[in-house]
Amino acid sequence: MTMKTKGQHFLLSAKARTLSLKAVFTMGEDKAYDTFKGMRWPENDGEAICPRCGCLDTYNITTRKRFKCKACYHQFSVTSGTIFASRKMAYVDLLAAIVIFVNGAKGVAALQLSRDLDCQYKTAFILTHKLREAMAQEQEGRKLDGIVEMDGGYFGGYVKPENRKEDRKDRRLKSNRSGKRECVVIMRERNGKSLSFVVPNEGDAVPYVRDHVENLATIYADEGTGWDALHAGWDTKRVNHSVAFMDEGVCTNQAESYFSRLRRMEVGTHHHIAGPYLKHYAAEAVWREDHRRVDNGRQAAMVTEAAMRSNVSRKWARYWQRAA
Numbered sequence: 001m002t003m004k005t006k007g008q009h010f011l012l013s014a015k016a017r018t019l020s021l022k023a024v025f026t027m028g029e030d031k032a033y034d035t036f037k038g039m040r041w042p043e044n045d046g047e048a049i050c051p052r053c054g055c056l057d058t059y060n061i062t063t064r065k066r067f068k069c070k071a072c073y074h075q076f077s078v079t080s081g082t083i084f085a086s087r088k089m090a091y092v093d094l095l096a097a098i099v100i101f102v103n104g105a106k107g108v109a110a111l112q113l114s115r116d117l118d119c120q121y122k123t124a125f126i127l128t129h130k131l132r133e134a135m136a137q138e139q140e141g142r143k144l145d146g147i148v149e150m151d152g153g154y155f156g157g158y159v160k161p162e163n164r165k166e167d168r169k170d171r172r173l174k175s176n177r178s179g180k181r182e183c184v185v186i187m188r189e190r191n192g193k194s195l196s197f198v199v200p201n202e203g204d205a206v207p208y209v210r211d212h213v214e215n216l217a218t219i220y221a222d223e224g225t226g227w228d229a230l231h232a233g234w235d236t237k238r239v240n241h242s243v244a245f246m247d248e249g250v251c252t253n254q255a256e257s258y259f260s261r262l263r264r265m266e267v268g269t270h271h272h273i274a275g276p277y278l279k280h281y282a283a284e285a286v287w288r289e290d291h292r293r294v295d296n297g298r299q300a301a302m303v304t305e306a307a308m309r310s311n312v313s314r315k316w317a318r319y320w321q322r323a324a
């Protein structure tokens with residue numbers, strides 16, 4: 001195995017700027033494997049580091065794509081301890097899955113991924129959720145400052161209308177709704193980072209805003225009464241959408257474009273994003289909005305790097321074993 005210089009692995013090369021599936025499959029399993037090593041151990045030029053004791057001296061069990069630490073004898077693979085641990089796919093398929101996932105501007109359905117890669121639906125289902133988890137990691141502990149646009153949108157609690165008018169229920173009544181109706185709140189810095197969270201109603205957002213928006217920030221929100229409480233904590237400007245969408249420079253256009261993406265993900269891809277996974281889809285839409293101008297090869301690198309840094313998620317690890 002030849003030593004490689006830093007940053008030479010495929011996803012960071014100029015060639016990967018526009019990354020096609022064809023390019024991924026042409027590279028083959030060995031080069032895909034090297035790519036994952038480069039992402040896992042960038043500080044050691046893609047050469048293994050023992051995750052248990054930090055030792056750089058390892059035996060390379062090439063046939064099994066595993067390593068054994070010379071100091072503590074711990075055996076591990078490039079994905080041990082990451083969200084890709086207990087993966088069911090070849091490295092080349094895993095990389096292809098990441099490319100398909102980042103290329104899907106409206107998100108990617110697990111069913112489509114399972115068909116594209118000829119893998120089990122459950123494998124694709126867990127993988128898409130893990131990739132969402134990797135995307136969401138970037139938003140942890142995030143603080144917003146400057147001008148912050150804020151808006152809320154409700155998801156879930158749908159009622160399919162009955163065919164005959166006399167059979168239809170009043171969908172405004174809570175008792176007639178199925179599932180939980182929840183509010184996704186989006187906060188977006190002007191030309192900066194974004195953050196999403198899920199609360200029962202817009203008005204419930206204030207404690208979260210307190211934790212994630214700096215005191216000196218200026219908040220732009222619409223006329224919804226849920227936002228009235230913001231005036232007590234921040235310089236808050238309102239735009240009355242029933243009058244105009246831009247009121248002396250105050251607008252929530254960035255928040256609107258976020259919701260248009262999340263709605264497209266819902267209507268065009270997943271059909272149903274409410275319930276326990278709503279916050280993951282909301283975070284995925286944040287990632288896609290924030291990095292929409294980044295070329296897709298770099299996007300694939302960002303998701304892969306994040307995934308290689310993420311500790312194995314207990315929830316999905318258990319799910320994976322159950323699904324096996």
Ligand SMILES: [Zn+2]
Nearest residue numbers: 050053069072
């Ligand atoms: Zn060790």
